[in-house]
Amino acid sequence: MNDKLYKVLLFIVALIMPIVCGGVVYALVTDAYDAFEHFGFFRFLTSSEWSYTEGAEQYGALPFITGTLMTTLLALVFCIPFSLPVALFVGEYFRDSRIAAVLSTVVDLLAGIPSIIYGLWGFYTLRPIIMALNISPQGSGILTASLVLAIMIIPYASSLSAEFIKMVPNDLKEGAYSLGATRLEVVRNVVFPVAGSGIFSSYVLAIGRALGETMTVTMLIGNTNDMPNSITATGNSMASIIANQFGEADGLRLSSLIAIGLILFLITAIINMVGKIMIKRARIA
Amino acid sequence: MESITPILEFKKTCVSYTKQTMAVKYVSAAIEKNSITAIMGPSGCGKSTLLRAVNLMHNLYSNIRVDGEILLNGENILSMEPIDVRRRVGMVFQRPTPFPTMSIYDNVLAGFALNGIRLSKVEKDATVERCLKSVALWDEVKDVLNKKGTFLSGGQQQRLCIARALAMKPDVLLMDEPTSALDPIATKHIEELLLELQKEVTILIVTHNMGQAMRISSKSMFMYLGELVEYGDTAKMFSEPADERTKAYLTGKMG
Amino acid sequence: METFKLKKRLAKDKLMLWGVCLFATLTAVPLVAILGEVFLRGYDQLSWSFFTEPTPTAYKAMKAIEAGEPIPGGIANGIVGTMLMLGMATIVAVPIGILCGVYLAENSKSRFAQIVSYLTDLLQGTPSVIIGIVIYIWVVVPMKGYSAIAGSVALFVMMLPLIIRSTEETLKILPASLKEAGLALGGNEARVMLRVQLPAAFGGVFTGVLLAISRVIGETAPLMFTALGCSLIRWSIDKPISAVPLLIWEFFNDPNLQDLIWGASLFLLLFILMLNILAKYIKGTLY
Numbered sequence: 001m002n003d004k005l006y007k008v009l010l011f012i013v014a015l016i017m018p019i020v021c022g023g024v025v026y027a028l029v030t031d032a033y034d035a036f037e038h039f040g041f042f043r044f045l046t047s048s049e050w051s052y053t054e055g056a057e058q059y060g061a062l063p064f065i066t067g068t069l070m071t072t073l074l075a076l077v078f079c080i081p082f083s084l085p086v087a088l089f090v091g092e093y094f095r096d097s098r099i100a101a102v103l104s105t106v107v108d109l110l111a112g113i114p115s116i117i118y119g120l121w122g123f124y125t126l127r128p129i130i131m132a133l134n135i136s137p138q139g140s141g142i143l144t145a146s147l148v149l150a151i152m153i154i155p156y157a158s159s160l161s162a163e164f165i166k167m168v169p170n171d172l173k174e175g176a177y178s179l180g181a182t183r184l185e186v187v188r189n190v191v192f193p194v195a196g197s198g199i200f201s202s203y204v205l206a207i208g209r210a211l212g213e214t215m216t217v218t219m220l221i222g223n224t225n226d227m228p229n230s231i232t233a234t235g236n237s238m239a240s241i242i243a244n245q246f247g248e249a250d251g252l253r254l255s256s257l258i259a260i261g262l263i264l265f266l267i268t269a270i271i272n273m274v275g276k277i278m279i280k281r282a283r284i285a
Numbered sequence: 286m287e288s289i290t291p292i293l294e295f296k297k298t299c300v301s302y303t304k305q306t307m308a309v310k311y312v313s314a315a316i317e318k319n320s321i322t323a324i325m326g327p328s329g330c331g332k333s334t335l336l337r338a339v340n341l342m343h344n345l346y347s348n349i350r351v352d353g354e355i356l357l358n359g360e361n362i363l364s365m366e367p368i369d370v371r372r373r374v375g376m377v378f379q380r381p382t383p384f385p386t387m388s389i390y391d392n393v394l395a396g397f398a399l400n401g402i403r404l405s406k407v408e409k410d411a412t413v414e415r416c417l418k419s420v421a422l423w424d425e426v427k428d429v430l431n432k433k434g435t436f437l438s439g440g441q442q443q444r445l446c447i448a449r450a451l452a453m454k455p456d457v458l459l460m461d462e463p464t465s466a467l468d469p470i471a472t473k474h475i476e477e478l479l480l481e482l483q484k485e486v487t488i489l490i491v492t493h494n495m496g497q498a499m500r501i502s503s504k505s506m507f508m509y510l511g512e513l514v515e516y517g518d519t520a521k522m523f524s525e526p527a528d529e530r531t532k533a534y535l536t537g538k539m540g
Numbered sequence: 541m542e543t544f545k546l547k548k549r550l551a552k553d554k555l556m557l558w559g560v561c562l563f564a565t566l567t568a569v570p571l572v573a574i575l576g577e578v579f580l581r582g583y584d585q586l587s588w589s590f591f592t593e594p595t596p597t598a599y600k601a602m603k604a605i606e607a608g609e610p611i612p613g614g615i616a617n618g619i620v621g622t623m624l625m626l627g628m629a630t631i632v633a634v635p636i637g638i639l640c641g642v643y644l645a646e647n648s649k650s651r652f653a654q655i656v657s658y659l660t661d662l663l664q665g666t667p668s669v670i671i672g673i674v675i676y677i678w679v680v681v682p683m684k685g686y687s688a689i690a691g692s693v694a695l696f697v698m699m700l701p702l703i704i705r706s707t708e709e710t711l712k713i714l715p716a717s718l719k720e721a722g723l724a725l726g727g728n729e730a731r732v733m734l735r736v737q738l739p740a741a742f743g744g745v746f747t748g749v750l751l752a753i754s755r756v757i758g759e760t761a762p763l764m765f766t767a768l769g770c771s772l773i774r775w776s777i778d779k780p781i782s783a784v785p786l787l788i789w790e791f792f793n794d795p796n797l798q799d800l801i802w803g804a805s806l807f808l809l810l811f812i813l814m815l816n817i818l819a820k821y822i823k824g825t826l827y
Binding site for chain 3: 002003005006007009010011013014016017018020021023024027028031081082083084085086088089090093103106107108109110112113114115116117118119120121123124125151154158182183184185187208211212213214215218219239242243246247257258261264265268269272273276
C-alpha cells in the first residue's frame with residue numbers, strides 16, 4: 001500500500017465520527033421537531049404539564065429538567081465529602097504507596113459496576129433504610145436516586161482530581177514546608193490553589209456523567225410526572241422519563257420524549273465541552 | 286574563634302535512604318553564628334542531603350532516616366517539632382519556588398499565612414518592604430506587588446524566595462545551590478546579597494561552584510561519598526587542602 | 541500562647557489526616573456492600589440450567605413459586621443475545637476504532653483531526669439512553685421492528701469512542717524513535733504502522749477493547765429501545781433479542797421472576813470483573 005492511499009483510507013475512516021455525530025443530531029432534531037412545533041420551543045421547556053389524555057395531550061419538560069438538575073446537584077453535594085478525601089489520599093497523603101493503589105482499584109471497580117446493578121442495590125438495600133429512617137414513606141425519590149448517583153460519580157471525580165493533585169510540583173510543597181507549614185496548611189494553601197482549576201473541572205465532568213445516568217435513576221426516583229416539591233419527593237429525570245415511557249409512546253408523546261432527549265443531549269454536550277476545555281487549560285498551566 | 290558558641294552543630298549526623306546505604310555518614314561540625322559556610326563536593330556526595338536534614342525536610346518522606354544529633358542553639362532539632370524548626374531555619378531551593386497562585390506581596394508573607402499568624406495591614410506592609418529591601422528587590426517590584434510572583438525573572442524569583450524565608454526571621458538560612466538555575470549576572474546579585482545578609486543570619490550554602498564558595502564563604506566543608514572529608518577556613522582549604530581527596534576535587538581531577 | 545497555637549495547628553493537621561483516611565475508606569463500603577449483596581443472594585441461583593435454559597414465562601414461574609419450588613429456567617437467551625450483539629459490535633468497532641485512533645495519532649495537528657477528536661469526546665459523553673433513541677430512529681423505524689442488529693449498532697456507537705481514544709493514547713506514548721527507525725529502514729508509513737507501531741501498541745489497544753466491552757456489556761437503556769428482549773434463545777439478527785442486562789430489568793419489573801435477579805446480576809458482575817482483571821493483567825505484563 002502506498003502512503004497516499006494509506007492516508008486517504010485513514011481520512012475516510014475518520015469521516016465516520018462526523019457522520020455518526022451529525023446523524024445523532026439530525027435524528028434528534030427531526031424527530032423532536034413535531035413537539036417543538038406543536039407546543040413551541042419555549043413553552044415546551046417551561047410547561048410542567050405532562051398528560052396523555054387523547055385529544056388534549058399536553059407535554060412539557062420542566063418537571064424532568066428540574067428532576068435532573070436536583071438529582072445531579074444533590075449527587076454532587078453527597079459525592080464531594082468522599083471523592084475529595086479519596087483524591088487527597090491517592091494524590092497526596094499516601095501517594096504512590098501500595099495502599100493508595102488498593103484504593104484506586106476499589107474506585108475503579110466502582111466505576112465498572114453497571115448502572116442497573118446500582119439500581120438494584122439502591123432499591124433492595126438503600127430504599128428500606130430510607131423508609132426505616134422515616135425520611136420518606138415510599139423510600140423512592142430524588143434523595144434516594146441522588147445518594148446512589150453520588151456513589152456512581154465518585155470514581156470520575158476522584159481519579160481526575162488525584163491526577164491534578166499529583167501534578168502539584170514537589171518544589172512548591174517543600175517551599176511551603178520550609179516556612180513551617182503543616183501538611184494541612186500545605187494542602188490548603190498550596191495544593192488546592194494550584195490544583196484548583198483541575199479539581200473543579202473534574203467535578204464538571206462528573207456532573208456530565210450524572211446528568212445522563214438512566215437506569216439507576218429510573219429504578220429509584222419513583223417515576224411521577226409532577227413537579228418535585230422537595231428533595232424527598234418522587235419525580236422523574238429527563239433520562240428516566242425516556243426510559244419509562246419510550247417503549248409505549250407514539251405520535252406527539254414520542255416526539256416530546258425525543259425532544260427531552262435532545263435537550264439532555266445539548267446540556268451534557270455543553271457541560272462536557274466546558275469540562276474538557278477547562279481540563280486542557282489546567283493541564284497547560 | 287573557638288570561643289564563639291556554635292549556632293548550629295552536627296554531631297555524628299547520619300542520613301540513610303535505605304537500610305544498607307547511608308547518604309551521609311557520621312558528620313560532625315560546628316557552624317559559627319553570622320558566617321557563611323559553603324558545602325562542596327561532587328554530585329551525589331550527600332551535601333544536599335545533609336542540608337535538608339537541618340530543617341527536617343527528610344521527615345516528609347517516610348523511608349528516610351536521620352540519626353545522630355543536630356543542635357540548634359544547643360537544642361537537638363531531631364527531637365523537636367518540625368514546624369518549630371522550619372520556622373527558625375529557612376530554606377531556599379535550587380529552583381525558585383514562588384507560589385504561583387499568590388501575588389508578590391502575598392509570597393513574602395506566605396510564611397505567616399501558612400503558620401496561621403495574623404498581622405495587621407501596617408505590620409504586613411512593613412514586613413514586605415523590609416524583606417524586599419533586604420534582598421534588593423524593592424525598587425524593582427514596589428509598583429507591581431499585586432502581580433503574580435511567577436511573572437518575575439528567575440533571579441528576581443529567587444530573591445523573592447529569599448525574602449520569603451527572611452520574613453520569618455530565621456536563625457539559619459539554608460541554601461541548596463540557589464544560583465545554579467540562574468544566569469551569571471543574577472548569580473552575582475545573589476552573592477552580593479548573601480554577603481550583606483550574613484550580618485542578620487547564619488548561612489549554610491550548598492554549591493558546586495568553587496568560585497562561588499571562594500567568593501562568599503568564610504568556612505567550607507568538603508564532602509565525599511557521604512563523609513565530611515575536610516572542614517575549615519575557606520581560604521586555607523583552597524590554598525593548602527589537608528586531604529588528598531579535597532585536593533583532587535579542587536584541582537578538577539574529580540567530580 | 542505560641543505553643544498553644546502550635547498544638548492547635550498540629551491537632552488540626554492530625555484531624556485532617558484521620559478525616560482523609562476515614563472518608564476515603566468509607567468509599568469502599570458501597571463496593572463491598574454491592575458486591576456482597578450480589579454474591580450472597582446470587583450464588584445459589586447459579587446452576588448448569590441457569591446458563592443453558594431460557595427465561596421461564598411468568599406463568600410457569602408463578603406455578604413454581606406456588607409449589608414452593610425454585611423457579612425453572614435461566615438466562616441463556618440473554619447470554620446468547622449479549623454475546624451475539626457484542627460480537628457483531630466488536631467486530632465492526634475494533635477495526636474502525638483502531639483506524640480512527642491511528643488517524644488521530646498521526647495527524648494530531650490537522651484541523652479535521654481536532655474536530656474528530658472533539659466529536660469523539662462528544663460521543664463518549666453522550667448519555668447511553670440518547671444513543672438508544674437515535675438507533676431507534678436510525679434502525680428500528682426503517683426496519684419496522686426491534687432487532688439484534690439495532691442493538692449491536694447501539695453497542696457499536698458506544699464502543700467506538702472508547703476504542704478510538706485508547707488506540708490514540710497508546711500510539712502517542714510510543715517513542716517517536718520507533719517510527720523513525722522503521723522509516724529509516726525504508727518502510728513506508730503504512731507498513732511501519734502495521735508492522736512496527738501497532739504491534740508495539742498491541743497491549744494498550746487490546747486492553748482498551750476489553751475495557752470498552754466491559755463498559756457496554758451492562759448497558760440497559762439503549763437496548764430497551766433497540767433489541768427489546770425476547771424469552772427465546774435466538775440466533776437470528778433481524779428479530780428482537782434479549783441481553784443479560786435487559787433480563788435483569790425484566791426480572792426487576794416482574795414480581796414472579798424476582799428470584800432470578802441476583803443470579804443474572806452475579807453473572808454480569810463476574811464477567812465485568814474478569815474483563816477488568818484481564819485488562820489489568822495485560823497492562824501489568826507490558827510495563
